[in-house]
Amino acid sequence: MSEPTLRLFFALPCPVEQAAAICAWRDERALEGRPVPRANLHLTLAFLGAQPVEHLQALLELGTTVQAPAFQLNLDRLATIGKGFVCLQPSATPLALAYLVAALNERLAALGVVLDSRPFLPHLTLTRQSRSRPHGPAPTFGWRAEHFVLYQSQNTADGVRYLEQGRWPLLAAS
Ligand code: ATP
Ligand code: MG
Numbered sequence: 001m002s003e004p005t006l007r008l009f010f011a012l013p014c015p016v017e018q019a020a021a022i023c024a025w026r027d028e029r030a031l032e033g034r035p036v037p038r039a040n041l042h043l044t045l046a047f048l049g050a051q052p053v054e055h056l057q058a059l060l061e062l063g064t065t066v067q068a069p070a071f072q073l074n075l076d077r078l079a080t081i082g083k084g085f086v087c088l089q090p091s092a093t094p095l096a097l098a099y100l101v102a103a104l105n106e107r108l109a110a111l112g113v114v115l116d117s118r119p120f121l122p123h124l125t126l127t128r129q130s131r132s133r134p135h136g137p138a139p140t141f142g143w144r145a146e147h148f149v150l151y152q153s154q155n156t157a158d159g160v161r162y163l164e165q166g167r168w169p170l171l172a173a174s
Contacts, residue, residue: 005050007153008059008165010104012073014041014124018143022088025141026126031086031134033127040162043073043124045148046104048113055111056165062107063150063168070170071096074142075124080133087123088138097122100148100170146170 014022019041026035051059075088090097101120108115147169151162 004053006053006056006165008048008051008056008150009153010045010048010063010148010150011042011162012045012145013147013149014043015143018141022124022126022141025139031127031130032132033084033086033130035127036125037159040160041124042149042151042162043122045101045120046108047116048108051113055113058111059150060166062104062111063148063166065107066100066103066148066168068100068103068170069096070144070146070172072142073097073145074140076138076140076142077136078138079123079135080130081121081123084128084130084133085123085125086127086130086134087125088141089121089123093122096170097145146172 019038022041023035023038048059071094073090073094075090077089077091078086079089080086098120105115147167149164149168150166152165154161154163
């Protein structure tokens with residue numbers, strides 16, 4: 001029998017107020033595709049995929065070793081990536097975001113977690129399976145990223161939901 005696994009990813013959760021504003025704008029614009037539920041809005045930092053349950057403890061310890069600064073994240077571009085994922089993206093990737101992703105990748109590699117080889121593409125998915133490919137400027141939606149989270153992605157009869165497994169602070173400027 002195959003060993004039990006958890007589908008895991010590190011992400012920046014979208015705060016509730018910004019998620020409400022983003023969804024209101026998305027729904028008013030009637031963007032094509034299947035809308036991502038408001039509670040699921042996030043920006044993936046590192047996608048781990050299926051991991052053995054017994055690796056969870058080491059991944060939670062990994063989270064505590066990441067010392068990275070908090071930063072302002074501004075999403076100001078509408079883009080369509082992959083097979084019809086309509087997203088908000090930052091027109092410039094904050095240095096601190098790149099640093100956080102690099103720190104996670106380095107520690108994950110040391111644990112032997114193999115990540116997707118595609119380069120990091122910061123995005124917050126709004127809808128999926130869109131046949132049109134909207135892109136261009138968007139109103140700026142942003143928040144101060146003050147923590148990051150390890151989520152378990154779980155498929156349910158009501159769609160995918162993300163269960164928080166761990167949460168760690170990003171460091172305030174001294
Ligand atoms: P579902 O696939 O069930 O429709 P989902 O895409 O929200 O739902 P997951 O597939 O578990 O859930 O993905 C969780 C997050 O990780 C999403 O942001 C997704 O875009 C991202 N992700 C999934 N697969 C990869 C991958 N191979 N490389 C990078 N990021 C990925
Ligand atoms: Mg998916």
